Structure formats: C-alpha cells, structure tokens
Amino acid sequence: MDIITILGPTASGKTSVAVKLAERLDAEIISADSRQVYRRMDLGTGKDLDDYTINGKQIPYHLIDIVEPGTKYNVFEYQQDFLKAYNDIRSRGKRVIVCGGTGLYLESILRSYRLSPVPQNPQLRERLKDKTLDELTQILSQYKVLHNSTDVDSAQRAIRAIEIAEYYKHTPIDDRPFPTLTSYNIGIDVDRDTRRKRITQRLKQRLDAGMVDEIRHLLAEGIQPDDLIYYGLEYKYLTLYAINKLSYDEMFRQLEIAIHQFAKRQMTWFRGMERRGIEIHWLKAEEAVNINITDL
Structure with a gap:
C-alpha cells in the first residue's frame, strides 16, 4: 500500500485521526486542503497545527504554508508538489498519510489525473x-x-x-504521466447533527481566537479584498465584515450557513468518488484510530 488517505467533511476530526495513525505507523502527513497551502491564513483555514503534536512528538506535515496569500494555487501545482513531498518521505523510509477534505485534490492523486497548467x-x-x-x-x-x-x-x-x-x-490533455498509487482510503463518518454542532462550535472558537484580526492583518499587508474573497468561506464573509459590507451578526449567520453547505458539498463529492470507483471505508473516528495496522 503506497499511501493511507484520511478524508472527511470539515469538522469531522480527520486531522486528529491522521496524526494518531501517523504516530503508530511512523508516517508523515501530506495535506490535501486547498486553503491550508497559504501562509498566515491560519485560523480561517483551520490549520490547527497544534494537533500535529502527540505525546510530545511532532508529526511532520507537508503542503501547509507553502505559498503566499493572494496567489491562485491550483490542482496542477498541487500534484507537482505532492509528488515532491511523497518522494521525499518515501526516500527516508517513512510511510505516507494523505489527509484532507478537498475532493479534487484527493481525486487527482487517487485517480492519477493527467493535468496541464x-x-x-x-x-x-x-x-x-x-x-x-x-x-x-x-x-x-x-x-x-x-x-x-x-x-x-x-x-x-x-x-x-x-x-x-x-x-x-x-x-x-498533455501526456503527463502521474504514477498510479495504491491507497487505503478511510472516510471519517460523523452524523449530520454532530457535524453541524461541531461546525458552529469551531466557528465561535476561531472568532474568539482572533480570526477577524487575521483578516485585517492580511488586508494591512496590501492584499486586495477581492483576492481574499476569492478563497471563499471564512475569507469571503470576514473580509466583507472587515470592509463594512456586512454587520457582525450578518457575517456570522451567513458564514455559518455557508460552512454547513460546504460540508454537504464535500460529502456529495466523496459519494461521487465512490461512484467513480474509489473505495472508501467509512469509519467512526475511534474506529479509524484503532484500525488493525496489519491490514494496511
């Protein structure tokens, strides 16, 4: 098995699962998140970098904080960066866990897309x-x-x-071969009501932690509002609040709805991946953490 893939909708707890498995398997983690590639966009993208430390050990992660805000990173670039990280990890004798919720990034790896810029x-x-x-x-x-x-x-x-x-x-499409990788794919199964509660709770926590200030700092760097709005979700609604296009209550209400809709779209994509031939083993978080390693 070349890789283990941990996927799931936002607020499903997939990062925690990936980190615990990485500790057991002596593995490193490659992120599959289209927003976490951006530096200084931390709270809004939910990087939760503290989660990568377990029992006093730092689990190495890749493809987080690799490009500047304001740029338009894409799936073609992700594939190239993924291969570099994958080859680096394997050259050191470590196993690879891919973790994320960006369906297109995941599928481009699992189905070996051939892409051009x-x-x-x-x-x-x-x-x-x-x-x-x-x-x-x-x-x-x-x-x-x-x-x-x-x-x-x-x-x-x-x-x-x-x-x-x-x-x-x-x-x-250019003949750009992408290696065929074998993967054991674990989907983190969380019921809809629990997911909704986690989304709302996490949004409140991130706002309390200074997510609005993060947006204001990015704007102060000279990044244009439209460039932040491009990234969607937190960056769209918090930027609109920061430039006085929305009130705080309007921002919170609209953003909360948008994140719930986003999680639903993620699940629709994952179901589509299954229809397109990608086998996903749906497990509760505790089941995924305790999976029999010999099966992998």
Whole structure:
C-alpha cells in the first residue's frame, strides 16, 4: 500500500485521526486542503497545527504554508508538489498519510489525473463577469470535466472553474504521466447533527481566537479584498465584515450557513468518488484510530 488517505467533511476530526495513525505507523502527513497551502491564513483555514503534536512528538506535515496569500494555487501545482513531498518521505523510509477534505485534490492523486497548467481566458472572463454565483454554478454544472465544486462559493472561484473546464473541453490533455498509487482510503463518518454542532462550535472558537484580526492583518499587508474573497468561506464573509459590507451578526449567520453547505458539498463529492470507483471505508473516528495496522 503506497499511501493511507484520511478524508472527511470539515469538522469531522480527520486531522486528529491522521496524526494518531501517523504516530503508530511512523508516517508523515501530506495535506490535501486547498486553503491550508497559504501562509498566515491560519485560523480561517483551520490549520490547527497544534494537533500535529502527540505525546510530545511532532508529526511532520507537508503542503501547509507553502505559498503566499493572494496567489491562485491550483490542482496542477498541487500534484507537482505532492509528488515532491511523497518522494521525499518515501526516500527516508517513512510511510505516507494523505489527509484532507478537498475532493479534487484527493481525486487527482487517487485517480492519477493527467493535468496541464490552465492559462487565463480574458474573453471568457469578460462574458461571465456580471453573472451571479447561482448563474455561474449552473453554467459549471453543464461541463462533463470534473471541477472542484466543493470550493465554488464565490463568483471568482466559479469563473476560474468554468475557465478550467472550458480549457479541457477544447484542449487535448498533455501526456503527463502521474504514477498510479495504491491507497487505503478511510472516510471519517460523523452524523449530520454532530457535524453541524461541531461546525458552529469551531466557528465561535476561531472568532474568539482572533480570526477577524487575521483578516485585517492580511488586508494591512496590501492584499486586495477581492483576492481574499476569492478563497471563499471564512475569507469571503470576514473580509466583507472587515470592509463594512456586512454587520457582525450578518457575517456570522451567513458564514455559518455557508460552512454547513460546504460540508454537504464535500460529502456529495466523496459519494461521487465512490461512484467513480474509489473505495472508501467509512469509519467512526475511534474506529479509524484503532484500525488493525496489519491490514494496511
């Protein structure tokens, strides 16, 4: 088995499971999270870096804090960075655990996507610029090429997803071989009500910990509001609050709803992965932690 993959929706506790397994297996963790790649975007992305320390031991992690805020990191870049991290870990005789909730990143590894870097399409962007998020989502649904629909919660991200889908519709995919990796895939099974309670509790904790200040510091660095809004979820609604487009109560209410919707989209993606031939073993967190290592 080349890798063990721990996946699940936001607030499912997958990082804790991955860290405990990594300690047992003498493994290192590669993140599969499209937002945690950004430096200084900590609370809003839920990095919870303290969770990587267990029994006084620091579990090495990769592909967290690797690019600057304001950049548009993508799945093609993720694949390249994943391979570098994977080869590095294996060269040192360690096992690899992949942990995250970004379905497209996970699937690009598990199904060995062959991808090319996708350039911007100014003409397409001009045609789409005045459309609403609902209209853009509907356009996106008409493409057959997989896109990261779980993360499409802002117009900018939707336009970029359409741009990518349109590119692959008309451009032959380069013969860029990606190795076929065998993986034992564990999905963290958490019931809907528990997940909703955890999401609300975690949102309150992060706000109390200074998530609004994190946004304000990023804006003070000169990062444009639209660039933060592009990242969606916490960065979208907290930026709108920071620039006085939403009241605090409006921000909290709308963000809470958006995170619940995001978790639902994540689960829809994971079910789609199963339909596309990826076997996922759905386990409660305690079952996943105590899984028989000899089976892996």
